[in-house]
Structures are given as structure tokens and as C-alpha cells.
């Protein structure tokens with residue numbers, strides 16, 4: 001279980017999130033807990049059917065192997081270790097503080113990013129959730145690092161102070177952000193020891209490069225949404241946009 005920061009710390013963290021669009025949690029989850037999460041990662045991949053297209057296993061480009069199974073979705077429904085983390089009072093309650101009310105897990109994903117696996121072009125996650133009846137300030141994600149991540153691992157990189165509006169998309173990809181809108185902007189690379197945690201706003205532009213290291217970069221990402229209406233309705237709206245979203249992650253994508 002992660003250590004709870006003091007109320008004073010939390011006020012500062014809330015301010016930093018409001019200014020920058022992201023904030024690092026001042027504590028890391030303990031090594032015993034990251035070890036259990038990694039063990040569960042291994043077990044889930046043993047059970048996952050990575051040979052066919054399905055809703056749980058998503059794919060990514062690999063320098064040598066073409067498309068590789070890289071990411072597990074709905075991990076909290078498969079593993080108690082991840083379910084507990086999603087509901088861990090400190091993480092969820094701080095998300096509620098940032099979102100301004102009771103929230104629920106909209107989605108979760110566990111990205112492996114093995115060596116030589118490609119990264120993600122710059123985007124604002126809200127582009128994927130614009131149809132679910134929530135405002136950008138009502139959705140955020142929490143990225144939890146499970147490995148020792150250096151700049152060689154293709155860390156998650158977050159742009160600072162750009163969470164106030166939707167940025168223009170390049171002509172060829174409506175869900176991305178045009179790199180020219182990000183030129184010269186300040187950014188933060190989530191280089192971390194295992195157990196590091198960062199909260200980021202749905203409009204915070206982010207990207208990551210390929211993993212050029214020799215070890216994986218496993219990142220668990222929980223997306224929390226404000227419980228503004230029935231969860232099932234919000235989820236159904238999200239699922240309705242699924243084909244558009246999943247196209248990047250298909251086996252033959």
C-alpha cells in the first residue's frame with residue numbers, strides 16, 4: 001500500500017497538477033507490491049490468447065518482429081493485485097480530489113514495451129473520450145511504473161501547461177497532436193524507479209519513443225472518470241467509439 005502524503009503536501013500537489021497538467025506522487029509503491037504486480041503480469045500473459053485478435057490483447061510495432069502482442073486491457077478484471085491497486089484508497093482518493101468528486105475506473109491497461117517495441121505519437125487522451133459526456137477536467141490517468149525506467153526505455157513524456165485546450169491534429173491522424181504545436185514546449189520524462197506514480201490530465205499532450213534498452217518498460221495506466229452519471233452509460237459511450245480507437249492496436253494494424 002502506498003504511503004499517504006500529508007494534507008499540506010496534497011494541497012501543493014493539487015496546485016502543481018492544476019498548473020502543469022500532471023503531478024508526481026511523492027511516494028513510490030513498495031517493492032513487495034511491484035513484485036506481486038510483475039508476477040501477475042507474467043501469469044496474465046501465460047493465460048492471454050495472443051494468437052488472435054481480441055479485446056484484451058493489443059499489438060504494437062516491433063523493429064524486428066513486425067507486430068507484437070504488447071498490451072493487456074481490463075487487467076483489473078483479471079488480477080486482484082491490479083484491482084486492489086485501482087481501488088487503493090490513496091491513488092483513487094487523490095484522483096477524486098483532482099477530479100472534484102466520486103470517480104470510477106473508466107479503463108485500465110498494462111503496457112509491456114519490450115526492447116525494440118515502438119512508442120506512441122504525441123496525443124491528448126481526451127480525443128479518445130470526447131464522446132462519453134464528460135468534460136476534459138473530469139477524466140485523468142495515473143501511470144504506475146513497474147520497472148526501472150531510464151531515458152533509453154522510451155519513458156512516458158508529458159508536456160507541461162498545455163492541458164487548457166484541444167491542440168490541432170495533423171492532417172493524417174485526427175486523434176494525434178500536430179508536432180508543430182509542441183515545438184519548443186517544456187516536457188517531463190517519467191524516468192523512475194519501480195513503483196513511481198504520475199497523475200496526468202486528459203488534455204496533457206504526451207508521447208513516448210521506442211524502447212532502445214535491453215529490458216522491458218512495463219507501465220500500468222488507470223483512467224479515472226468522474227461519476228457524473230451511471231457508469232454503464234459512460235462505459236457504453238466509450239465502447240461505441242472502440243473501433244476508431246482500437247485500429248492503432250490491431251494485430252495487423
Ligand SMILES: O=C(O)CCC(=O)C(=O)O
Nearest residue numbers: 111120155156207208219
Ligand atoms: O506507454 C506509453 O509510452 C504511452 C502510452 C500512451 O500514451 C497511452 O496509452 O495513451
